[in-house]
Amino acid sequence: MAKNFDVVVIGGGPGGYIAAIRAAQLGLSVACIDDAKNEGGGPALGGTCTNVGCIPSKAMLQSSEHFEHVQHGLADHGVDVKGVKLNLAQMLARKNGVVKQNNDGIQYLFKKNKVTFLHGRGAFVKVDAEGYEIAVSEPASTSVKGKHVIVATGSNPRALPSAPFDEKLVLSNTGALAIEAVPKKLGVIGAGVIGLEMGSVWRRLGAEVTILEAMPNFLAAADEQVAKEAHKLFVKQGLAIEMGVKIGDIKVGSKDVTVEYADASGAAHKLVVDKLIVSIGRVPNTNGLNPDAVGLKLDERGFVIVDEHCRANLPNVWAVGDVVRGPMLAHKAEEEGAAVAERIVGQHGHVNFSTIPWVIYTSPEIAWVGRTEQQLKADGVAYKAGSFPFLANGRARALGDTSGLVKFLADAKTDEILGVHIVGPMASELISEAVVAMEFRASAEDIARICHAHPTLSEATKEAALAVDKRALNF
Numbered sequence: 096m097a098k099n100f101d102v103v104v105i106g107g108g109p110g111g112y113i114a115a116i117r118a119a120q121l122g123l124s125v126a127c128i129d130d131a132k133n134e135g136g137g138p139a140l141g142g143t144c145t146n147v148g149c150i151p152s153k154a155m156l157q158s159s160e161h162f163e164h165v166q167h168g169l170a171d172h173g174v175d176v177k178g179v180k181l182n183l184a185q186m187l188a189r190k191n192g193v194v195k196q197n198n199d200g201i202q203y204l205f206k207k208n209k210v211t212f213l214h215g216r217g218a219f220v221k222v223d224a225e226g227y228e229i230a231v232s233e234p235a236s237t238s239v240k241g242k243h244v245i246v247a248t249g250s251n252p253r254a255l256p257s258a259p260f261d262e263k264l265v266l267s268n269t270g271a272l273a274i275e276a277v278p279k280k281l282g283v284i285g286a287g288v289i290g291l292e293m294g295s296v297w298r299r300l301g302a303e304v305t306i307l308e309a310m311p312n313f314l315a316a317a318d319e320q321v322a323k324e325a326h327k328l329f330v331k332q333g334l335a336i337e338m339g340v341k342i343g344d345i346k347v348g349s350k351d352v353t354v355e356y357a358d359a360s361g362a363a364h365k366l367v368v369d370k371l372i373v374s375i376g377r378v379p380n381t382n383g384l385n386p387d388a389v390g391l392k393l394d395e396r397g398f399v400i401v402d403e404h405c406r407a408n409l410p411n412v413w414a415v416g417d418v419v420r421g422p423m424l425a426h427k428a429e430e431e432g433a434a435v436a437e438r439i440v441g442q443h444g445h446v447n448f449s450t451i452p453w454v455i456y457t458s459p460e461i462a463w464v465g466r467t468e469q470q471l472k473a474d475g476v477a478y479k480a481g482s483f484p485f486l487a488n489g490r491a492r493a494l495g496d497t498s499g500l501v502k503f504l505a506d507a508k509t510d511e512i513l514g515v516h517i518v519g520p521m522a523s524e525l526i527s528e529a530v531v532a533m534e535f536r537a538s539a540e541d542i543a544r545i546c547h548a549h550p551t552l553s554e555a556t557k558e559a560a561l562a563v564d565k566r567a568l569n570f
């Protein structure tokens with residue numbers, strides 16, 4: 096007989112595990128089912144984010160940045176280092192260790208909060224008066240019933256039909272984070288967040304990297320001024336980025352991959368690479384979930400259809416994270432997971448989609464929250480803009496990293512902050528101040544009047560806010 100729970104969560108990524116823990120903290124009985132396996136076949140809680148996404152990519156970005164910095168960034172500080180060598184096996188082992196710490200941490204939190212964890216694949220079986228029955232298989236073989244079900248099954252990388260992932264020569268994010276020898280030539284299709292982060296890692300480790308992107312504009316989702324600045328800096332670092340290309344045939348040989356493409360002017364090219372990373376987006380994952388058994392509705396692209404409260408089309412069925420509409424970001428999944436748990440117990444969980452920050456962890460980092468200048472123009476909003484370069488920031492000079500700028504966009508009449516865009520050192524950390532400010536509907540002047548410690552990078556944020564009203568101190 097199936098064991099009954101108040102809530103069954105399918106998927107143990109950031110959306111699912113946060114929902115499970117929050118629901119348990121709110122006094123509900125909770126089971127979380129997750130099928131991810133580590134190398135030994137054991138559980139690997141944490142989803143894409145922990146296993147093959149946010150966490151391992153940031154570990155590799157950090158390690159590769161150290162490698163580059165020790166070779167090229169220290170002499171200027173008067174630190175001479177000779178005989179620098181790459182130990183890629185150690186770098187990968189460290190990355191795997193960081194992943195494992197996170198896997199184990201989530202399992203510990205499940206135990207601490209009395210969440211029942213079931214290792215296996217969950218599939219809807221039926222619904223009756225007691226709730227939804229979910230079969231759990233591989234390696235588990237059991238079934239559970241939930242009064243409420245939260246679907247948090249995440250997403251999978253989108254493959255090119257002409258070059259399916261083999262994770263040897265044609266790599267998704269999974270293979271891109273586990274290359275065992277630095278390729279001489281690396282091709283990347285897709286200049287989005289993942290393509291830029293992975294391209295940066297392998298370039299820093301010595302690969303000659305070419306990124307091919309179909310869109311005509313670089314980082315079209317980012318503010319144009321910030322995207323242009325970032326593009327300039329990436330090219331200077333040695334990333335070859337070709338925009339507006341049309342990918343043709345891809346031939347996977349025994350040792351290399353040939354990509355035929357037309358450049359923006361229509362001229363034909365052949366790119367021969369040792370490895371090809373395909374990072375052209377992600378697709379929602381409902382493989383094996385058996386949504387038809389209970390009539391759970393998906394849209395034409397495979398996303399579970401939900402309303403603004405993450406309610407699916409069935410009573411007491413919810414869905415969060417990458418498997419539903421909205422940005423595919425771990426922190427968005429987490430916010431939705433916590434909010435759904437709160438709604439189940441009658442609270443008013445809320446996710447503010449207009450203050451979800453975006454971050455690209457390249458060097459320099461790129462981060463933003465709110466609307467871009469081009470969006471404000473398209474929306475017909477009267478706005479003021481102010482920006483400040485890190486070149487004029489004392490802390491950035493002391494660090495030896497003066498690339499980039501902070502840019503504020505505020506309402507022309509009310510001065511309310513509408514968007515903040517940063518390209519530069521520690522942009523991922525600096526953006527939080529803007530998120531807090533926007534969450535409280537602060538004005539640019541509010542930030543300008545707040546005392547920021549000196550010398551800090553955050554003074555560039557204050558200066559950009561001051562610049563909105565042309566009051567920059569320019570120290």
Ligand SMILES: Cc1cc2nc3c(=O)[nH]c(=O)nc-3n(C[C@H](O)[C@H](O)[C@H](O)COP(=O)(O)OP(=O)(O)OC[C@H]3O[C@@H](n4cnc5c(N)ncnc54)[C@H](O)[C@@H]3O)c2cc1C
Nearest residue numbers: 106108109110130142143144148217249416417423424425
């Ligand atoms: C290379 C890379 C880097 C990234 N970097 C960042 C970053 O820096 N910041 C950021 O915010 N986002 C980042 N992301 C995106 C982030 O990983 C996702 O947005 C996030 O993981 C989505 O969380 P989720 O809980 O919806 O799904 P997932 O994390 O995908 O978790 C879903 C889980 O459900 C399991 N599952 C699926 N179906 C079933 C089933 N039927 N039964 C049982 N289990 C099932 C899966 O195996 C998986 O473990 C990155 C992604 C990639 C690929």
